[in-house]
Amino acid sequence: xxxxxxxxxxxxxxxxxxxxxxxxxxxxxxxxxxxxxxxxxxxxxxxxxxxxxxxxxxxxxxxxxxxxxxxxxxxxxxxxxxxxxxxxxxxxxxxxxxxxxxxxxxxxxxxxxxxxxxxxxxxxxxxxxxxxxxxxxxxxxxxxxxxxxxxxxxxxxxxxxxxxxxxxxxxxxxxxxxxxxxxxxxxxxxxxxxxxxxxxxxxxxxxxxxxxxxxxxxxxxxxxxxxxxxxxxxxxxxxxxxxxxxxxxxxxxxxxxxxxxxxxxxxxxxxxxxxxxxxxxxx
Numbered sequence: 001x002x003x004x005x006x007x008x009x010x011x012x013x014x015x016x017x018x019x020x021x022x023x024x025x026x027x028x029x030x031x032x033x034x035x036x037x038x039x040x041x042x043x044x045x046x047x048x049x050x051x052x053x054x055x056x057x058x059x060x061x062x063x064x065x066x067x068x069x070x071x072x073x074x075x076x077x078x079x080x081x082x083x084x085x086x087x088x089x090x091x092x093x094x095x096x097x098x099x100x101x102x103x104x105x106x107x108x109x110x111x112x113x114x115x116x117x118x119x120x121x122x123x124x125x126x127x128x129x130x131x132x133x134x135x136x137x138x139x140x141x142x143x144x145x146x147x148x149x150x151x152x153x154x155x156x157x158x159x160x161x162x163x164x165x166x167x168x169x170x171x172x173x174x175x176x177x178x179x180x181x182x183x184x185x186x187x188x189x190x191x192x193x194x195x196x197x198x199x200x201x202x203x204x205x206x207x208x209x210x211x212x213x214x215x216x217x218x219x220x221x222x223x224x225x226x227x228x229x230x231x232x233x234x235x236x237x238x239x240x241x242x243x244x245x246x247x248x249x250x251x252x253x254x255x256x257x258x259x260x261x262x263x264x265x266x267x268x269x270x271x272x273x274x275x276x277x278x279x280x281x282x283x
Contacts, residue, residue, distance in 0.1 A: 022203070022272055025065060029058040041105045049221045050107035053115040055214035059207045060084075060122040066203035067129050072137040075196075075204040078130040079188035081123055082147050083181055088120040090178030093171070100165040101175050142196035145188040154180035163229040163241035176244070183248040183255075186211060190259060199275035206272075209263050212256050219249035 033054050041047025067073050095102050095113050102108040130138050158177035166172045186208060193200045226242030233239055266276050 022065075022206075025058070025061065029054065029061070036107055036111070040111065041103070041107045044103075044105040045224065046103040046105045046221065047107050048217050049103045050105075050112045050115065052214045052217035052221070053112055053119070055210055055217060057115050057119045057122070059210040059214065060119050060126065062203045062207045062210060063126055064122055066201055066207075067126060070201065073126075073130045074137050074139065075193070075201040076126070076130055076138075077143050077189040077192040078127060078138060078140075079143050079145055079147050080185055080192075081127045081130065083150060083185035083188065085120065085123045085127065086147075086151055087178045087182035087185055088116055088123065090174045090181065092116050092120065094166060094175040094178070098166045098168070098171050100171065139192065139196050143188060143192045144195075145191050147188070150184055150187070151181060154184070157244070161231075161240055161244040163231045163245075165229060176241075179245060179248050183215075183252040186252070186255060190255070193259075193276075199277050202273050202275055205263055205266070205276040208256065208259060212253070212260065215249055215252045219246070219253075222246060222249060 033051055036050050036054055037043065037047045041050060063076060067076065091101075092113065094100065095116070099108075102112055155173075155177050157180055158173045162169070162172040162176040164172060166175070189204075189208060193204075222242075222245050226245055227239075229239065229242040229245065231239050231241035263276060266274055
């Protein structure tokens with residue numbers, strides 16, 4: 001009886017400790033966000049784009065905390081991580097070499113790109129953990145969506161709809177491809193969560209929610225900046241590139257609409273550390 005009581009107390013203590021660890025992570029990144037926007041970006045609106053990159057970095061950090069603290073990659077989609085890696089690589093292939101789709105404030109002087117590099121390193125580390133280190137806990141039978149159609153479709157659309165901001169067309173295409181891939185990168189993660197059965201670990205659900213915040217910030221910047229994105233119009237004076245960018249952000253939020261409803265409901269009733277239950281669809 002005493003041993004059972006000790007195990008219960010230990011479990012409660014661990015849950016309380018994990019809760020405070022999560023609060024500390026959020027507080028640390030909130031401080032970074034304030035530093036970036038007010039001190040480095042000097043409150044300029046373009047720093048919102050760097051804030052978007054900061055929240056994306058936070059999202060991957062949450063997945064990393066889950067993988068290392070739980071000793072498991074349960075609930076993490078390797079296919080989504082592959083798409084995120086492709087999206088970041090495409091974006092960095094453009095922003096590291098040519099000024100164009102970067103913030104015009106001081107955060108655009110390589111801070112924005114450095115945050116993306118950190119995110120890419122995290123994604124590659126998580127992929128290694130999912131596919132090699134902790135493959136026994138990877139739910140490969142549920143993570144079945146192929147990433148090839150997503151990548152090929154994004155590249156095809158990028159070739160058709162890219163803008164003319166960079167000095168070379170290839171950089172415009174790569175940046176646009178990265179945007180399209182990032183818009184649908186969450187699809188395999190949602191597929192895994194709704195087809196595997198059971199609950200989704202709290203940090204995996206927080207990952208998607210924080211990524212949604214990142215996309216909202218990016219979309220809000222693009223809403224103001226898209227008229228400046230030049231392209232060769234197909235029809236009259238209609239600049240399709242800017243509208244394609246807004247459509248990609250809108251598609252991402254549309255994909256996440258159901259998840260956001262269940263996530264907010266779960267957060268209100270169960271708190272930060274509660275696992276998320278989603279409707280299960282069997283195909």
